[in-house]
Amino acid sequence: xxxxxxxxxLDIAREAGVSKSTVSLVLQGSGLIRPETxxxxxxxxxxxxxxxxxxxANLRKAHSNVIGMVIxxxxxxxxxxxAVGMERVFQAAxxxxxxxxTAENPVRQEEVLKSMMExxxxxxxxxxxxxxxxxxxxxxEAAGVPVVFAMRRLPESRIPAIAPDxxxxxxxxxxxxxxxxxxxxxxxxxxxxxxxxxxxxxxxxEACETLGIPAADRLIVEGETSRKxxxxxxxxxxxxxxxxxxxxxxxxxxxxGVMLALRKRGLEAGTDFAVVGFDDVAEAEHYSPALTSVAxxxxxxxxxxxxxxxxxxxxxTTRAEDHIGAVSLVVRESSGPDRNTQxxxxx
Amino acid sequence: xxxxxxxxxLDIAREAGVSKSTVSLVLQGSGLIRPETxxxxxxxxxxxxxxxxxxxANLRKAHSNVIGMVIxxxxxxxxxxxAVGMERVFQAAxxxxxxxxTAENPVRQEEVLKSMMExxxxxxxxxxxxxxxxxxxxxxEAAGVPVVFAMRRLPESRIPAIAPDxxxxxxxxxxxxxxxxxxxxxxxxxxxxxxxxxxxxxxxxEACETLGIPAADRLIVEGETSRKxxxxxxxxxxxxxxxxxxxxxxxxxxxxGVMLALRKRGLEAGTDFAVVGFDDVAEAEHYSPALTSVAxxxxxxxxxxxxxxxxxxxxxTTRAEDHIGAVSLVVRESSGPDRNTQxxxxx
DNA sequence: CCCTATAAATGGAACGTTCCAATAAATCAA
DNA sequence: TTGATTTATTGGAACGTTCCATTTATAGGG
Numbered sequence: 001x002x003x004x005x006x007x008x009x010l011d012i013a014r015e016a017g018v019s020k021s022t023v024s025l026v027l028q029g030s031g032l033i034r035p036e037t038x039x040x041x042x043x044x045x046x047x048x049x050x051x052x053x054x055x056x057a058n059l060r061k062a063h064s065n066v067i068g069m070v071i072x073x074x075x076x077x078x079x080x081x082x083a084v085g086m087e088r089v090f091q092a093a094x095x096x097x098x099x100x101x102t103a104e105n106p107v108r109q110e111e112v113l114k115s116m117m118e119x120x121x122x123x124x125x126x127x128x129x130x131x132x133x134x135x136x137x138x139x140x141e142a143a144g145v146p147v148v149f150a151m152r153r154l155p156e157s158r159i160p161a162i163a164p165d166x167x168x169x170x171x172x173x174x175x176x177x178x179x180x181x182x183x184x185x186x187x188x189x190x191x192x193x194x195x196x197x198x199x200x201x202x203x204x205x206e207a208c209e210t211l212g213i214p215a216a217d218r219l220i221v222e223g224e225t226s227r228k229x230x231x232x233x234x235x236x237x238x239x240x241x242x243x244x245x246x247x248x249x250x251x252x253x254x255x256x257g258v259m260l261a262l263r264k265r266g267l268e269a270g271t272d273f274a275v276v277g278f279d280d281v282a283e284a285e286h287y288s289p290a291l292t293s294v295a296x297x298x299x300x301x302x303x304x305x306x307x308x309x310x311x312x313x314x315x316x317t318t319r320a321e322d323h324i325g326a327v328s329l330v331v332r333e334s335s336g337p338d339r340n341t342q343x344x345x346x347x
Numbered sequence: 348x349x350x351x352x353x354x355x356x357l358d359i360a361r362e363a364g365v366s367k368s369t370v371s372l373v374l375q376g377s378g379l380i381r382p383e384t385x386x387x388x389x390x391x392x393x394x395x396x397x398x399x400x401x402x403x404a405n406l407r408k409a410h411s412n413v414i415g416m417v418i419x420x421x422x423x424x425x426x427x428x429x430a431v432g433m434e435r436v437f438q439a440a441x442x443x444x445x446x447x448x449t450a451e452n453p454v455r456q457e458e459v460l461k462s463m464m465e466x467x468x469x470x471x472x473x474x475x476x477x478x479x480x481x482x483x484x485x486x487x488e489a490a491g492v493p494v495v496f497a498m499r500r501l502p503e504s505r506i507p508a509i510a511p512d513x514x515x516x517x518x519x520x521x522x523x524x525x526x527x528x529x530x531x532x533x534x535x536x537x538x539x540x541x542x543x544x545x546x547x548x549x550x551x552x553e554a555c556e557t558l559g560i561p562a563a564d565r566l567i568v569e570g571e572t573s574r575k576x577x578x579x580x581x582x583x584x585x586x587x588x589x590x591x592x593x594x595x596x597x598x599x600x601x602x603x604g605v606m607l608a609l610r611k612r613g614l615e616a617g618t619d620f621a622v623v624g625f626d627d628v629a630e631a632e633h634y635s636p637a638l639t640s641v642a643x644x645x646x647x648x649x650x651x652x653x654x655x656x657x658x659x660x661x662x663x664t665t666r667a668e669d670h671i672g673a674v675s676l677v678v679r680e681s682s683g684p685d686r687n688t689q690x691x692x693x694x
Numbered sequence: 695c696c697c698t699a700t701a702a703a704t705g706g707a708a709c710g711t712t713c714c715a716a717t718a719a720a721t722c723a724a
Numbered sequence: 725t726t727g728a729t730t731t732a733t734t735g736g737a738a739c740g741t742t743c744c745a746t747t748t749a750t751a752g753g754g
Contacts, residue, residue: 006490008740019704024742034702049489054465055402056740059709066466074446075427075629084422087448091455096462098445099421101434108438115443118401119413119466142396143353227633260633282422286574286607288635355710366734371712381732403710406739 007050016044027052058120067097067309068116070109070126072152074101076253078279078298079127082150085302086125093310095122102129106136113140123309127151130194146312148320150305153195160312160320162305164296166196166278169327170203173248173276173294176329178211181338182246182274186219188233188258190250197250200278204248219244223254230257231264238265245338246274252281255291259334270336280330289333301325354397363391374399405467414444414656415463417456417473419499421448423600425626425645426474429497432649433472440657442469449476453483460487470656474498477541493659495667497652500542507659507667509652511643513543513625516674517550520595520623520641523676525558528685529593529621533566535580535605537597544597547625551595566591570601577604578611585612592685593621599628602638606681617683627677636680648672 009023016023018041025033026041033041044050058064069086071079083099090097100116102109109129113136116124123146128136134156140147141159153161177185187204190197201220208218221236223229230249234257237243249255255277259269269275270289277284280295308320356370363370365388372380373388380388391397405411414437418426430446437444447463449456456476460483463471470493475483481503487494488506500508524532534551537544548567555565568583570576577596581604584590596602602624606616616622617636624631627642655667 006740010740020741021704021743022702025703028742032702037702049486051486051490052465053406053467053740055405055467056709057742058402059400059406059711059740060742061709066462074421074430075424077422077424077427080422080424080427083448084450087450091458096447096459098447100443100445101430103431103434111438112443115413118399120400120402139396139398143398256633263635283630286603288610353710357710367711368713368734369732372733375712379732384732400710403739404712406710406741407712408739 006053007048008053009050012041012044012048012050015048016041055120063122063313064120065095066119066121067095067313068113068119068121068124069097069099070102070112070116070124070128071099072102072104072109072127072129074099077281077283078251079151081281081298082127082302082305085299086150086306087302088299089303089306089310095310097125104129106131106133110136113137117143117145121145123147123313125150125305125309128154130191141318144316144318146309146318146320148305148308148312150301151196153322155195158319160308160322162301162308162323162325163196164294164301164325165327166199167203167206169278169294169296169329170200170248171207172327172329173278173292174204174207175211176292176331177246177248177274177276177335178207178213180246180274180335182244183213183338184217184219184242184244184246185213186221186233186237186244186247188221188237188247188249189223189225189229189254191222191225200248200250217242217244225251226253227257227260230254230259231261232257234258234261246276246335248276248278250278252277252279252284252291252293255293255334256283256287259287259289259291269334271339274335274338276329276335284330285332287334292332292335293330295328295330297325297327353400354395355400356397359388359391359395359397362395363388402467410469410660411467412442413466413468414442414660415460415466415468415471416444416446417449417459417463417471417475418446419449419451419456419474419476421446424628424630425598426498428628428645429474429649429652432646433497433653434649435646436650436653436657442657444472451476453478453480457483460484464490464492468492470494470660472497472652472656475501477538488665491663491665493656493665493667495652495656495659497648498543500669502542505666507655507669509648509655509670509672510543511641511648511672512674513546514550514553516625516641516643516676517547517595518554519674519676520625520639521551521554522558523639523678524593524595524621524623524682525554525560527593527621527682529591530560530685531564531566531589531591531593532560533568533580533584533591533594535568535584535594535596536570536572536576536601538569538572547595547597564589564591572598573600574604574607577601577606578608579604581605581608593623593682595623595625597625599624599626599631599638599640602640602681603630603634606634606636606638616681618686621682621685623676623682631677632679634681639679639682640677642675642677644672644674 009020013020013023100112149161221233223233277291277293280293284291284293356367360367360370373385447459496508568580570580624638624640627640631638631640
C-alpha cells in the first residue's frame with residue numbers, strides 16, 4: 001500500500017521502469033506513448049496509490065481546470081438551483097466548479113475571492129454580496145481572470161452579467177394585479193442598494209404609471225429579503241389608513257413571509273390579499289395557496305453563465321456581453337381579484 | 348498596474364529592494380522582519396498587484412489550508428444549512444472550505460473527490476452519495492487525508508461519522524403518533540441502501556413493537572426522498588384496503604410531498620391524516636399546516652463535524668470518534684389525533 | 695549497408711514558493 | 725578593542741510537475 005510519503009511521478013516511473021517524462025505523457029493521455037507502456041504505467045499508478053499534484057502541474061501549465069463559484073446565500077434554494085445549472089455544464093466540459101458561500105457578507109466575500117485567486121482558478125462566477133464595493137473586483141480583472149456575474153450585477157462594473165429581465169418580469173406581474181382589479185398596490189421587500197431591486201421596482205412603477213395607478217396609491221416597503229422580512233412588510237402595510245390590496249414581492253422568500261403573516265391575521269392570500277412573488281422557486285408551486293410568481297429559469301441562467309465563462313476562458317478574454325434571460329409570469333392561486341374589502345379591519 | 352505576466356515574489360522583491368526570502372517571510376507574517384521593511388514590502392505587493400500562488404507554496408509546505416466539503420444534494424436546504432454551520436467554524440480557523448455537489452451520483456462523487464485530492468485538500472467532509480461503493484474512500488484514507496462523514500455513514504467504513512440520533516428521533520416521533528391514538532402507521536420514503544434509512548426505520552419499528560402495534564398494521568413504503576416521492580408514497584398507502592392514519596416520513600421533503608398529495612385529495616394533514624417529518628428544516632415551521640418534525644440541529648452538527656476535522660488535521664490522525672447528535676421532536680399542527688375516519692374512502 | 699524518416703522515450707531546465715544554513719549588521723559584556 | 729550574542733536579511737536547494745530538445749530504437753528506401 002501507499003508509503004508514508006506521498007508518491008510522485010518519479011516513484012511511479014521507477015516502479016514502471018520508465019522515465020518521469022513518460023509517466024507525465026501517460027497522465028496527459030498523449031498518443032505518443034506505446035499502448036503497452038501506457039498500461040504498464042497505469043498499473044504502477046494504481047499499485048502505488050499515486051495522486052496527481054495539480055498544484056505542481058499548474059506551476060508550469062498556464063491555467064488550471066478549476067472554476068470558482070461564489071454565491072451570496074446558499075441557503076436560498078434559488079441560488080442552489082443556479083449552482084446546479086452551472087454544474088451540469090461544467091461537468092460536461094471536464095471542469096470542476098468549487099463553490100463558496102459568502103453569506104451576503106462583503107468582507108467574507110473578499111476572503112473567499114482571495115482564496116480562490118490564490119488557488120489559481122481559471123475563472124470566477126459570482127453572485128455578489130450586498131454592499132460589494134466597486135473596487136472589489138479590480139485586482140481580479142487586473143490579473144486577467146475572467147469573471148461573470150450571475151443574477152446580480154454591480155452598478156458601475158463592466159463585468160458581464162447574466163440575469164433575468166427583472167424589469168419586464170415586474171411589469172408583467174404588476175399588470176396582472178391591476179388587471180385583476182387591484183387599485184392600491186404595494187412593492188414589498190428588498191433594499192435599494194441592489195441593482196436587482198431598482199430594476200424590479202422600476203418595472204412595478206412603470207406599469208403603475210402606464211395603467212394609471214396614481215403615486216398616492218402605491219406603497220413601497222423595503223425590508224429583508226427573507227420570510228421574516230416579508231412578514232414585517234405586510235404588518236407595515238396593513239397599519240396605514242388605506243392599505244393596499246395586493247403586493248408584488250421582491251422575491252419568493254418575501255412572498256412566503258407575506259402569506260404567512262396573512263394567515264396569522266386570519267386572512268388568506270389570493271382571496272383577501274393578492275400576493276405575487278419573484279423567481280418562482282420550486283416551492284412556490286407547492287405552497288398553499290400556490291404562489292403566483294415570475295419564473296426566471298434559474299437553472300437555465302446558470303447554464304448560460306457557465307457557457308459564457310467557458311467561452312471567455314477559451315478565448316482568453318475578460319470581456320463578454322451581458323445576457324438578459326426571458327421571464328414569464330406563472331399565475332397560480334395567490335393572486336386573486338380585488339374583492340374591495342377593507343382588509344385592514346380584519347386585524 | 349499589473350503587467351501581463353503574473354508577478355511573483357521575485358518581482359516584488361526587486362520592487363521593494365529586498366530578497367525573495369524577505370518577501371516570503373513578510374507574506375507569512377513572520378516577526379523576524381523589521382516593521383519598516385514589512386511595510387515597504389507590503390506596499391510593493393499592493394503596487395504590483397501580486398497574487399499569492401498557493402499551489403507553489405504547497406509544493407514545499409506539508410499541507411494546505413483548504414478543506415473540501417462534498418455534499419450529495421445542495422438543493423436540499425437541509426444540506427445547505429449543514430454547510431453553513433461548517434463554514435462558521437472554518438472561517439474562524441482561517442480555513443476556506445470549498446463545496447462541491449455530487450447530485451447523489453457516485454460517479455460524479457468519484458470525480459469530485461479525485462479533483463479535491465489533486466487540489467491538495469487538507470481534509471474532506473463528506474455526505475456520501477447513495478450507492479457509494481465501500482472502496483470509494485480507500486485511496487483517500489491510504490493517502491492519509493482525514494475524512495469525516497456528515498449526516499450519513501457508510502456501512503463497513505471506519506471513517507468517523509457525525510450524525511443525529513436517527514433511531515431515537517424515529518422512536519420519539521412514532522411514540523408521539525401512537526399516543527395520539529393512531530393504530531395503523533406507515534413509514535414513508537427513503538430506500539434501504541442508506542444506513543440512515545435503516546436507523547430511522549429501525550426506530551419506527553422498535554416503537555411499534557414496544558407500544559403494541561402489530562406488524563400487520565405497519566406499512567412501509569420506500570420511495571424517492573423528495574416531494575414527488577412523498578406524493579407517490581401517500582397514493583400507494585391509500586390504495587390498500589385498511590390504509591394507515593398516520594405516517595412518519597423519512598425526511599421533511601417526503602413529508603411535504605405527502606401533505607401536498609393529501610390536499611390534492613381534499614384531505615388535510617393533521618385532521619384527516621397525521622404526518623411527521625424528519626430533519627426539521629426551516630420551512631417546516633412555515634408550512635401550512637405547520638409540520639411536526641424531528642429536529643436534528645443541522646447547523647450544530649455541521650459545526651461539530653468541522654471541529655472534528657480541524658482536530659484531526661491538527662493531530663495528523665485519520666481516526667476520530669463518531670458523534671451522535673441529540674434530537675428532539677417539535678410538535679406542530681400536522682400530527683393531529685386519530686379521528687377514526689376511513690380516509691381511503693375520500694378519494 | 696548507409697541514410698533518412700518516423701516513432702517512442704528521455705534528461706534537464708523551468709515554474710513560484712519555503713526553509714535551512716549562512717551572512718551581515720547591530721548590540722553587548724568583558 | 726575583541727569576541728559572543730542577538731537581530732535582520734539572504735542565497736540556494738528543494739518540492740512535483742511540464743515541455744523542449746535530444747537521444748535511442750525501429751523501419752523503409754535506395
